[in-house]
Structures are given as C-alpha cells and as structure tokens.
Amino acid sequence: MSLKRYLPILDWGARYDRDTATSDAVAAVIVTIMLIPQSLAYAMLAGLPPEVGLYASIAPLVLYAVFGTSRALAVGPVAVLSLMTAAAVGQVAAQGTPEYWGAAIALALMSGLMLTAMGLLRLGFMANFLSHPVISGFITASGIIIAASQLKHILGVKAGGHNLAEVLASLAQTIGDANPITAVIGVSVAAFLFWARKRLKPLLIAKGLRPRLADVIAKAGPVMAVAASTLAVWGLGLHERGVAIVGAIPSGLPPLALPSLDPALWSSLAVSALLISVVGFVESVSVAQTLAAKRRQRIVPDQELIGLGAANIGAAFTGGFPVTGGFARSVVNFDAGAETPAAGAFTAVGILLAALLLTPLLYFLPVATLAATIIVAVLSLVDLGSLRRTWAYSRPDFAAQLATIALTLGFGVEAGILAGVGLSIFLHLYTSSRPHVAVLGLVPGSEHFRNIRRHDVVTAPHVLMMRIDESLYFANARFLEDHVADAVAADPALRHVVLMCSAVNEIDASALESLEAIDQRLKAAGLRLHLSEVKGPVMDRLKRTDFLDHLSGDVFLTQYDAFHALAPAIADAARRAERRDTARPPAQAAQ
C-alpha cells in the first residue's frame, strides 16, 4: 500500500495490456516529433549546447513514468524554466564554458532534491504562495523577455542585455549588421509556424483529412520548418553566406556523470533552484490536474513533487538541465490517446533514437529556425488581457500582477517573482487587516439581522451589534480594538456590545488577547461584551482558555437570542411586526 503510494507505476503497471501499450505508443510517436525541435530550442534558450535538450528529454521522462501520478503529463525542457536556468547559471559562469553546463546540471540536481524533499515532507502547499495573478504575470513577462532575446538570432546579429530595455537597446544598435538571408529564414519560419498553428488544421480538415490526422500534421509544423530550412541551407550553401547553423551535434547516449557538489556553487544557486522548483511544480500540477479531471482521474500533488524531483535528478545525472511538465506537449499527449505514464517512457525511447541517429542530419539546421520556434511558442504564453481581467475583479491582485510583470521585465525573473510573492502576501494581510464590519439591526417580522446601512432595521439605543466578516487574527486584532473603542466612545448611551461571529472561522492568540482587552476595557467603562453565533471549532478552543469565565457578558447561540435577552421589549415588538422590504436605496447604503 505504502509502496504503491510512492511508486504509482505498481498500480497502473499491474494492469498494463497490449491495447494500452498501442495507445501509449501512438501518443509517444507524436510527442517525440513535437519534442525534438523543442528540446533543441529550449537548450539554446538556456544557453546550452542543443544536444543537452535531447539529454534532458530521456531519463527524466522514464523516471517521471515510474514516480509520477499523472497519466498524461509530458515532461521535458520548457521555455520559462530554460529562461530561469539561463538567468541563474549566467550569474556563476560564462555561456559556452564547461562550468556553465556544469552549473546547469547542478541546478537540476538541487531542484530535483528540493522537489523530492518537499514531496516527502508534504510541503506542496508552499507552491500556493504563488498566486495565480503573480504566476500569470510572471509567465507573460517571461514570454516577452524570451521572445525579445531570440530576435537577435532571427536577425543574425550579436546583441546582448540582461533585461528587456538592454536587450532592445542592444538590438537597435546592432540591427545594421543584420544578415538578410538569416532574417528571411527566421521571419518566414515564424510566419509559417503562426499560420500552421492557426490555419493548417482547419485547412486540412476542409481538404477532407480526418480531424485527428489533421491535428497531428498541424502539430508537426516545427518539424517541417526544421526539415525545410535545414534542406535549404544545405542545398543552397547558405551557411557560407553568413547564416548561423547549429553545426556538429555529438551523437550518442547521454553522458552519465556525477553533478558538481561544490558548496560555493550550491549556495549561490540555492534561491534560483527553489524558485525554479516552485514555478515548475505550479505549472506542471495545474496541467496535470486539468487533464486528469477530464477522465475523472486524480493526481496526488505531493507525489507529483516526488515525480518531478526524480525527473530532475535524472536530468542531472545524464547531463541535462531543469525540466518539468510542459503544457502544450501534455495536451498533445492526452489528445493523441496516452493512457498511462508509459507513453512518456516510449517518448524517451524516441528521443534516445534521435540522439543516436538524427543529430548528423541537424548539422545545417539554421539557428534562426530554432529562434522562430521559440518565439511562436512563447508568444502564446503572453496574456496581457489577464491584466485587464484582474483589474476588473480585484485591485490588490492587479497590483501584485503589475509589479511582477514590471519587475520581471526590468530586473529579471528572480526579482520579479520574489516581489510578486511578497506583495501578494502583504496585500492579503493588508486586506484582511481591515475587515468589513457591519453594524446590525433586526429585520422587522423576522429573526434576521442585517447591516443598518443597507437595510431599514430595528436597533436598541443601548445595544451595539456588530458582525465582523473575517477570521480574527494578529493582522486585524488591533483593528477590532480600535473599532470597538471608537464606537463606544462615540455613543455614551451604550451598555452592551454584541459581536456576531458567524463569519469568524478562527480566533488566534493575538485576537484572543484583543478580545480580552476589549472586554476588560468595556467592563471598566461599565459596558458588557457578548458574543453570538460562535462556530463549533472556535468555541472548542475558547473553552480551553479562561476567557469565557472572565467574559463580562454571555455567549448566545443566535443573534436573535442576544437581542431578545438585552432588549426584550424592542425585540418582541419587531419580531411581531409585519415583514416588509427593508433594503435602502444604494446611494444611502454606500459608506
């Protein structure tokens, strides 16, 4: 039972049969075709030799198949993690050196160990601190940076820069040196890929192809572009006219090697590894969950951490770099009929064959083609409309999202994501530190209590009834003290304060002390504090303290019980009155 928990392969593997194998194999062929150009391109984006992309698409897929819980997730290099890898590794080594590759390998190992540890310690909740607007802003900004960084390959110039402004300035300076043939290749491949993405499938279907076959052909667009542009360079000898090509890619098995364990390197990469782990996990688990739900299956997030951790450890020991579940390729895998993680293992075999046999064919592959592949892939990540939707729904979320985008573009991926996380936590605490408080009155003819600002309700001059729409904890404990103190100081006729706790899901130690302080202060001023509608779990904990023994007032089961006990005549009369519409016009109700 416990072994099955940590080795999901024992579960689905026991029932594996020929039909399932056929489905998985078909899906694997399609994913392999899609993954070959992606692997090469994302390795280039990470600043690594192209074969590293293939290495990162073999062992990780097999290990995820053993440890992962998603039936359809396709693991491998992805754009955002490649960018983060380049940013992290670029700080400790120069691109093109063995140290750079070694640092990328160490990053994969650290990330793999962190993910595994988080999984074993059930720390998957840490990923929750990345709010959706922050992650969406981060991915949008990453997409923009990635696309901008690839423009130099499309133009065939040597530009640099560490943030968006620098990249664009450097491009503007060097654009005069652009190689026209490279630019023609880059732009036409990009145009073809955009077209294939949007129009090819409908066109093929219109021509009479079966939708599924049309889909597969459309998804093979990058492979066609790779083949066509490679043939063009080879046939026309364009590499002799300044078109940058991939060149010799060593063919053979991935190198088995022990990653660097240098403590100085590890400590300088630690924060990056953590961010890469969390971003990779968040992206992967949301894809996995979406696909699992379609077939009413389930994934286990903590075991997903272990699966991704094993995949990254595998990448590290076979010369790869950080990997995670990719969105587009997982959807393709699912649509192509993958039924178990074995499809991933079959894909690994496909990539292995490519690494053994295909690399000589890629000698003349133009770098501009890979850059165009990346640009087309990442522009689908850019979702500026999300800013507008977030603005419409929630200002604090919008602020966090905008800050993430601005800081990622201006100061790089790590600054952006850290600022986004910090700001969303701060804004959440700020919002809940000033909760909505309604002063209540009885709706005539009922036992319901509503906000006196919004409804024409019955109150008693010596009883203040308040409902706090938030759990009480340290961030709003003082707010409550201030609020009650102000209300009581403003109205000398008051004798009773009733806090209606129906929306209070928790009272922490700070809030308990605040309630004690409020009670003592009210007592000193000749008033009594009462509570009503306290939830079961909250009451259980209050009973473990002496708060209820000292409380100047009572705890009432319902708000009406409280009102009836403190102002019986008014409550009775209002209860017996005729029920009527008490809502005030909105203008009056506004604060």
Next chain:
Amino acid sequence: MSLKRYLPILDWGARYDRDTATSDAVAAVIVTIMLIPQSLAYAMLAGLPPEVGLYASIAPLVLYAVFGTSRALAVGPVAVLSLMTAAAVGQVAAQGTPEYWGAAIALALMSGLMLTAMGLLRLGFMANFLSHPVISGFITASGIIIAASQLKHILGVKAGGHNLAEVLASLAQTIGDANPITAVIGVSVAAFLFWARKRLKPLLIAKGLRPRLADVIAKAGPVMAVAASTLAVWGLGLHERGVAIVGAIPSGLPPLALPSLDPALWSSLAVSALLISVVGFVESVSVAQTLAAKRRQRIVPDQELIGLGAANIGAAFTGGFPVTGGFARSVVNFDAGAETPAAGAFTAVGILLAALLLTPLLYFLPVATLAATIIVAVLSLVDLGSLRRTWAYSRPDFAAQLATIALTLGFGVEAGILAGVGLSIFLHLYTSSRPHVAVLGLVPGSEHFRNIRRHDVVTAPHVLMMRIDESLYFANARFLEDHVADAVAADPALRHVVLMCSAVNEIDASALESLEAIDQRLKAAGLRLHLSEVKGPVMDRLKRTDFLDHLSGDVFLTQYDAFHALAPAIADAARRAERRDTARPPAQAAQ
C-alpha cells in the same frame, strides 16, 4: 477641524483650567521622581552617558503633549528600546565614543521620521504584523538579556558578550574578580526594590497611611535606593575601595544639535530604526488604549504615530535617544490623576530641573544601584507563563513565540523579531491554506445543514454538499481544487457539487480561477458545480466577471434551496420528517 486632528492640544488645551492643571502637576511630580533613576539607568543600558537619559526625558515629553492623543501616556526611555538601541548602534560604533552617541541620536531621528511618515500615510496597520505572542516572546527574551547584561555591574566585573550564552560564559569566567562591596550594594538594592515592589505598599497601608500616599511612597523605592546607596558610598568612601560610581554628570540644558545625516550611517541603521519604531509603537499604543478605555476616551492610532514621531525627532535634536510610551510610568501617571498630556510637559520641567541642579548630587551614585533598578524593572517583563498559555490555545502561535524567544536569546533582538514576524505570517498562511471543509447533510425535520461526521443527517447519493470554513484566496485555492477533485474521483455516482459559501468572506483572483478550473473539470466529467449562500459583497464582485455566465450549475440563495432543487424527493421527505437529536458520539465524529 483638520488642524485639531493633527494638533490634539488645540482640543484639550482650549478647555484647560486650574483644577486640571493641579491634577496634572501632582501626577507630574510623582512621575518625575520615578523617571529620574529610570532615565539614568536606561541610558546606561543603551551604552550612553547617564545625562543622555535625562535629555531624552525633556523635549520628547513636551512634543508628545502637543501631538499625542493619549491623556495619560508617559513618554521617555524604556528598557526594550534601550537594548535595541545598544544592539543597533553597537554595530556601527564603539561604546564610549562620540560616534556612538551620534549614531544613537541619528537612530532617534530616523525612528522619529519613520513614525511620523507612517502616521501621515496612515500606515499604522503595519504594526499589526507583530502578533501578540511574538511581541510577548520578544519582550520576555529582551528582559532576560537585559537582566543578564546588568549582572556584571552588580558584581563589579568587566564581562562582555553579544548574546545570552556569551554573556553568561563571560560572567562565569570573570566572577572570580567580583568586588565584594559592589556585590553587597547591588544585591541589597535589588532585594530592597523587590521587597518595596511587593510588600511596602501593604505594609504602609497596614500602618495607617492612606492608600494613595502609600502607593506614592512605594513607587519612590528606586529614588530611596539611589539616595541611600549614594550617601553610603560618599560617607564610607567606598569608591576608593573599587565600587564603580557614575561620576561627574555634566549639568545644564540638553545640547541643541543637528543629528548626523551621513547616508552610510543611515542605511546601516535603517532596519534597526524600523524595528525600533514598530516595537515602540506597538507597546505604546496598547498602553495608551488600555488607559483611555478606562475613562471611555479614545486615542487615534495614526495620530499616536505622529506624536511618538515628534517625540523622537525632539529627542534627536536635543542629544537624546529613541523613546516611547512606558508601561509602568504611564500607569503611575494615570493613577496619580493626570488628566491631560500637559502632565507630560510638567514632568519635562521636573526632569529639566534635575538636569540643571541635581546632577552634582549623583556623583557618588554606584553603578550597581542603577543595574539593580534595571534588573528589578525588566524582570517584571519576563512572562514565561505566556508560553504555556499560548501552547494550550494555539500551536502555530506557540511555535512563533518560542522561535522569537530562542532566536532573540541566541542571535539578538533583530534576528528574533524578524524571525517571529516571518514565522507568524507563514503559519497564518499555512493554517488558512488547509481550511476546515465539512461535507454536509440535511438535519431531518429542518432546513439546517450540518457536518455528516458530527451529525446523523440526510444526503443524496448524486449530490455532494461542502462547506469551506475560510475565505478563498491564493494560499488555499489549490487545496480546494485538490479537495473537490479527490471527492469527485472517489465517487462515480456524483452528478452535482454544491459549495456552501456562508463562511467565505472573500474570493480573490486566484480562487476565482480555481473555481473556474473546478467548474470546467466537473463539466468535462459530466458534473455540475453550484454555489449557495454567497455573501453580498462576494456576489457583487463575481457579477463583475463572466464566471456566473459560464457556471455549469446555479447559485442558490440558501443551501436548502440547492438541496431541494437537486434532490427534491429526498429533501421533501427529510424536511417533513420528525426533528430529532442527530449529534453523533464524539469518537465517531472525530476524523
């Protein structure tokens, strides 16, 4: 109106009369007597010359009287801020140098400017991030450190150390050099002060004194100790036998001087100044609020920030160091009958007279007496019982409190308080990231829904009804997704999921996206998602999005409406059944 807001003196000053002045003056005399030895002692604790303590007790009191809103708060040097000052300034300058004093002055100016800015920008809520257990743990640990650091003066040895372990180790090494006469003075003063604190007042009352006079005499214990030990040293010439004395204190007005504006100094003190500001504000405002409530007055926290800010700026320009409202002396001020902040201004006059006339009399004051005064004062801050109470009430709060105490003792005040704040925020997010979720059924014979684990209730096999006891936001958005996915995957008979939102006070953008994802996944699996009892403000915001247009199910006003619509026969039958006690025995109800 607005001027009165920022200058509360215009409010109470307009109605100031002779009776009030008499009450204030009497209180001021008593507070002055209490404050003189405290000022000297806390200056010594901060590593500053004793007269600096007097300087910090003149201008700040006058400025607080102009800008503060508390009628009874007594401002001046306090133990915890003195310790924090010593820790901060000790990192940039050596004790005893003019640079050290200059840095303490700069710290007061920075803290004053920060407090004022926080007040003008209404940022008082930032103080809320210090939870009560953290602040209580911090003060306990500070009290222990302060007491330990004063033992060397009691023993007359030269010990050092930067944390508790070092201080105690250094004391153990040097205890052989202890000066017996100093130790006798220190121990007997400490014993006398403990005795005076606990027993003197009851004794005097028993002897027939009026309680108020007895109280004043008891409070004057430190002054008596100062006078007696000074006379003893002078009369017996003990300073020639190795007893350390305060020596020559320059008499005169506080020095008016521009504080250092060195940017390097400011940036190295910035974090310390912020922590000192927040800790000082939190302590002061809770004392002020407690005392104000006793007379049904109110304080304005944001204006309190301005009042304390002005006090610290005043301290900086007159050679002082960071100040705030002190607990013990404010209570004395209140009990002695202070009616307005003018009492503070009168106290300032008293301290000014002391600085002008009294300092020659303090030449023979033994340092051990001041150390004993500090020890007796701070040991009342040590509240280890708080740990036990917090443990009983809340494990997360206990963890934050224990971490604060341990890190403050082990690594100093700043590490301790920062770790405490970080940990309490983290634990709050962690707790609310795994909210209580109840699966609901209908209580027969009613329209109430309760937890199926705790009550014997009616459910329908194709309808899952869940109540989430927490606002939905980024930290628990994924939890909800996982929870619904698991529940649905486990039960193939389900056709409807109803989320009862009565405890949901907010749905942020992340949670909205999670709800959309849940809805889409349920739809893909042939289920429908419904909501019930959504609060008005939450509904208002949902209506601004297209979520409700796409929702696969409906939004019901009440949970019963939902159940009745989805399972009419079961709901009708259960509604008409006889009402009975449905609570299950606790053993069965436990998870």
